[in-house]
Amino acid sequence: MMLKIGVTGNIGSGKTVVSKIFEVLGIPVFYADIAAKQVMTEDAVLIGGLKQAFGDEAYFDDGSLNRKHIASIVFNNEEELKKLNALVHPAVFRAFDSWVAQQHHVPYVVKEAALLFESDSFKMCDQTVLVTAPLELRIQRVMKRDALTRTEVESREARQFPEEKKMTLTDYVIRNDDTELVIPQVLKLHERFVSITH
Numbered sequence: 001m002m003l004k005i006g007v008t009g010n011i012g013s014g015k016t017v018v019s020k021i022f023e024v025l026g027i028p029v030f031y032a033d034i035a036a037k038q039v040m041t042e043d044a045v046l047i048g049g050l051k052q053a054f055g056d057e058a059y060f061d062d063g064s065l066n067r068k069h070i071a072s073i074v075f076n077n078e079e080e081l082k083k084l085n086a087l088v089h090p091a092v093f094r095a096f097d098s099w100v101a102q103q104h105h106v107p108y109v110v111k112e113a114a115l116l117f118e119s120d121s122f123k124m125c126d127q128t129v130l131v132t133a134p135l136e137l138r139i140q141r142v143m144k145r146d147a148l149t150r151t152e153v154e155s156r157e158a159r160q161f162p163e164e165k166k167m168t169l170t171d172y173v174i175r176n177d178d179t180e181l182v183i184p185q186v187l188k189l190h191e192r193f194v195s196i197t198h
Contacts, residue, residue, distance in 0.1 A: 001197055003108035004100065004124060008116035009131030010160050011153065012138030012145075014176035018131050019112040021186040028103050032092055032113035032121070035099075039091040040065045046091035053083050089119045096124065107197040117161055117169050129189060130170035132163055133177045 007022070007029075009015035019029045039046055041064060050058045050070070057069050074081040096111060103109050108126075116122045133141075135157070142153045167173065174185045 002100075002103065002106065003126045003193055003197055005108050005110050005193060006116045006122050006125035006128040007110050007112045007131065008114065008122075008128065008166070008170075009133075009176075010138060010163055010166070011114070011156050012140075012142040013131040013133050013163075014141075014182070015112055015114070015131040017176070018129070018174055018182060018186055019110055021183060022110045022190070025186075025190050026106070027108060027110055027190070028106060029110045029112055030096055030099050032096070032111060032115075035092050035095045036088055039095050040088070043091040043094065046087055049087040050084075053087060085115075085119065089115075089121065092119075093121060093124060096121075108193045114160065117166055122169065127171045127193070128169070129172045129174060130163075130166050131174045131176050132167070133175070135163075137177060 007015055007019055009018075016031075019031070023029050040050065041047070047059070050065075054070055054073055058066055060066055070084065074084050100109060111121070111125060113119070113121055116125075116128065122128050139150060139153050139157075142148060142156075143150060146153075172189055174182060174189070176182050
């Protein structure tokens, strides 16, 4: 039996760092945000849906995605953003399913997704891990990492469920707040997941 573990965390929490540690331990990681970009140019069902929803100009003649066009429609428009997510999320689910089918000889796989709970994709996972850090620390990290303003980071944070809500939904928590070392926390979970599968 191969477990599917969902790893999530709000912006700046360090969920990618945690996922990279799982990779070092030999666990395959599916990065949902990277997959979302890929399916937009590879998944025929999604491409058709996006053209229908946002017009043929959603794509350039060479088949690449016209991100500016779509961004201009969904930016600050809740309804259009919902429409976009309703098309993209199922395509990412399909990509995840076919990716899982290709993984062999591992006790578990990890799905790293920013919107694990928001998109309901946690339902495709056996267990979930939430990476947490205080809001102020996360804002500072992202401002430094992505050269964004505080307002830009706060508006991205606002699109995600609050951390408190995710705490009530998740199975495990990894604290990445500079008070505890992250690697031992990941190792502990790794041992637990491996023991569940044996």
